[in-house]
Amino acid sequence: MASSRWKMVSQRDAYAETLVALGAERKDVVVLSADLSSSVRTSVFADHFPERHFNIGIAEQNMMGIAAGLAASGKTVFASTFAIFGTGRVYDQVRQSIAYPRMKVNIVVTHAGITVGGDGATHQMIEDIALMRGLPNMTVIVPVDAYETKKAIRAAVSYDGPTYIRLGRSEVPLVTQENDPFEIGKAATMVDGKDVTLVGTGIMVAKCIEASDELRKHGVEARVINMSTIKPLDVKTLVKAARETGGVVTAEEHSVSVGMGSAVALALGENVHVPMRRVGIEDTFGESGESEELMEKYGLTVESIVDAAHDVLRRKGR
Amino acid sequence: MVYTEQLIEQLRERARTVRVRIIEMIFTAKSGHPGGSLSATDIMAALYFHVMKHKPDDPKWEDRDRFVLSKGHAAPALYACLAEAGYFPVEELKTFRKLGSMLQGHPDMRKTPGVEASTGSEGQGLSMGVGMALAAKLDRKLTTTYVLLGDGECDCGQIWEAAMSASFFKLDNLVAIVDRNKLQLDGPTEQIMSIEPLIDKWKAFGWHALEIDGHDFKEILGAFENASQTKGRSTVIIAHTLKGKGVSFMEGAVAFHGKAPNKEQHAQAMKELGVGADGK
Numbered sequence: 073m074a075s076s077r078w079k080m081v082s083q084r085d086a087y088a089e090t091l092v093a094l095g096a097e098r099k100d101v102v103v104l105s106a107d108l109s110s111s112v113r114t115s116v117f118a119d120h121f122p123e124r125h126f127n128i129g130i131a132e133q134n135m136m137g138i139a140a141g142l143a144a145s146g147k148t149v150f151a152s153t154f155a156i157f158g159t160g161r162v163y164d165q166v167r168q169s170i171a172y173p174r175m176k177v178n179i180v181v182t183h184a185g186i187t188v189g190g191d192g193a194t195h196q197m198i199e200d201i202a203l204m205r206g207l208p209n210m211t212v213i214v215p216v217d218a219y220e221t222k223k224a225i226r227a228a229v230s231y232d233g234p235t236y237i238r239l240g241r242s243e244v245p246l247v248t249q250e251n252d253p254f255e256i257g258k259a260a261t262m263v264d265g266k267d268v269t270l271v272g273t274g275i276m277v278a279k280c281i282e283a284s285d286e287l288r289k290h291g292v293e294a295r296v297i298n299m300s301t302i303k304p305l306d307v308k309t310l311v312k313a314a315r316e317t318g319g320v321v322t323a324e325e326h327s328v329s330v331g332m333g334s335a336v337a338l339a340l341g342e343n344v345h346v347p348m349r350r351v352g353i354e355d356t357f358g359e360s361g362e363s364e365e366l367m368e369k370y371g372l373t374v375e376s377i378v379d380a381a382h383d384v385l386r387r388k389g390r
Numbered sequence: 391m392v393y394t395e396q397l398i399e400q401l402r403e404r405a406r407t408v409r410v411r412i413i414e415m416i417f418t419a420k421s422g423h424p425g426g427s428l429s430a431t432d433i434m435a436a437l438y439f440h441v442m443k444h445k446p447d448d449p450k451w452e453d454r455d456r457f458v459l460s461k462g463h464a465a466p467a468l469y470a471c472l473a474e475a476g477y478f479p480v481e482e483l484k485t486f487r488k489l490g491s492m493l494q495g496h497p498d499m500r501k502t503p504g505v506e507a508s509t510g511s512e513g514q515g516l517s518m519g520v521g522m523a524l525a526a527k528l529d530r531k532l533t534t535t536y537v538l539l540g541d542g543e544c545d546c547g548q549i550w551e552a553a554m555s556a557s558f559f560k561l562d563n564l565v566a567i568v569d570r571n572k573l574q575l576d577g578p579t580e581q582i583m584s585i586e587p588l589i590d591k592w593k594a595f596g597w598h599a600l601e602i603d604g605h606d607f608k609e610i611l612g613a614f615e616n617a618s619q620t621k622g623r624s625t626v627i628i629a630h631t632l633k634g635k636g637v638s639f640m641e642g643a644v645a646f647h648g649k650a651p652n653k654e655q656h657a658q659a660m661k662e663l664g665v666g667a668d669g670k
């Protein structure tokens with residue numbers, strides 16, 4: 073996925089490990105799967121706590137309703153499937169039964185984005201951030217790596233309300249340290265810089281860091297922000313960075329018209345006027361291919377970020 | 391109806407070729423779903439090489455019968471049948487799941503000639519079949535729509551919404567086949583989410599329901615014949631099959647739901663299907 077500088081670690085395994093730890097710590101944790109427990113790794117929890125894992129079969133809408141019922145009865149619920157089946161397919165169930173009554177259901181999905189690869193467009197979810205961030209009461213988190221996955225899962229358990237946590241299929245670059253703090257709604261500055269701000273989410277954070285290295289070669293000091301909570305958005309950190317650097321580029325493995333970048337654009341638009349560019353998948357469905365090839369074809373590259381940064385820098389000068 | 395040994399032998403040979411192609415495609419792509427492709431092969435071979443009226447050189451022929459692969463992950467079986475039938479060159483199969491290919495991981499009706507519906511998210515094909523059968527009634531066409539379902543797929547509520555509407559609209563031009571291989575992704579259907587008593591459920595929804603051995607061509611052809619003579623209601627054929635049928639180590643193996651064979655397994659599979667490692 074990325075250049076060899078990164079250690080690649082599975083977020084799915086980090087999720088499973090954290091679930092098992094939580095299962096031992098808390099008796100109220102219940103986990104639901106929808107015939108994908110082996111893929112999303114909730115099967116590991118099932119091995120440890122078979123009485124607190126329910127496989128609902130290929131019936132995601134039913135799963136979300138059951139999750140709501142369990143939560144209404146005091147359970148802390150995790151419902152897991154692929155991003156495609158945990159959002160679009162169940163949107164109304166999530167809206168009516170989970171978000172509206174503010175149920176403590178954590179929807180943790182894997183296989184988000186285009187890096188799903190060979191399965192193709194039907195399985196490549198690139199609109200989920202839009203669907204979930206549009207829901208009142210919903211918290212939307214895209215953990216950047218395995219460490220942050222563990223912290224986000226724990227934060228979700230202590231948080232009173234529904235969460236949507238978006239994980240990938242493949243192993244992803246480890247860009248944070250084990251002891252880095254994590255708080256829902258707080259963006260982290262990964263690289264300091266004064267000339268332009270690169271705001272990344274998910275696997276694009278590593279690409280932003282690589283882009284900042286590239287830009288440094290041209291004398292540009294880019295600040296890199298890891299926007300792992302998409303909602304609530306850390307507007308304060310964003311506005312500060314925009315003011316201090318005078319230009320913003322966002323990057324995400326998601327449809328660019330409705331994702332993190334558009335949330336950032338809206339927030340900035342009402343607060344500070346700086347040139348901006350968004351890197352992401354244009355308004356189109358994906359297709360089958362190798363993850364790397366798809367990232368290239370759909371413009372999710374270091375070069376796209378560098379080009380966008382240069383464009384922003386040019387417009388800054390005007 | 392009596393079926394000649396010659397016809398049965400021809401279908402068997404077609405099915406064998408389709409199985410070879412399935413293994414080749416998934417091996418070359420290094421991903422895909424062999425188990426549910428192999429279990430459905432005989433049913434699909436019967437449809438494409440005997441039962442359905444269709445014109446591979448005119449994929450949009452108005453009077454054609456429709457086939458909807460609701461369990462879209464069995465795309466390799468569909469592509470192999472379409473290529474064998476002549477919709478596109480067999481060579482194309484090598485591009486399965488590759489960037490720019492007309493053969494997507496799951497069926498795409500806009501990319502592949504002969505594919506009637508874009509599927510892959512389970513549970514949606516029967517509704518599309520109801521729509522096609524309704525359109526045929528509106529247009530007074532004597533076409534039949536066939537929809538292949540997975541047994542795990544029968545977990546989906548939408549299947550039963552579609553079943554209810556098909557019988558409400560008296561769609562005797564709609565035939566559903568359940569590939570009853572008794573496995574879904576996480577394990578045996580009866581351990582993950584039981585769907586039994588399956589035939590009673592379909593009957594309760596107003597369907598004419600049959601049960602057959604989904605690897606016995608005489609029974610397969612007989613069931614389609616029976617369906618074609620049934621008036622006033624839709625027919626469902628519960629076809630008892632073996633997931634991974636034809637490749638010993640894939641038969642009944644949950645592990646081969648969505649996993650490609652490695653080099654040795656590929657060679658072994660080819661041998662069992664009666665071909666050399668060169669695919670001939």
Ligand SMILES: Cc1ncc(C[n+]2csc(CCOP(=O)(O)OP(=O)(O)O)c2C)c(N)n1
Nearest residue numbers: 107426510511512540541542543573574575
């Ligand atoms: C709505 C939906 N949920 C989950 C999946 C992931 N998935 C792909 S195949 C499969 C199991 C299918 O079982 P079955 O329908 O019995 O097919 P077969 O065993 O014949 O391959 C699952 C859960 C999906 N494609 N669609």
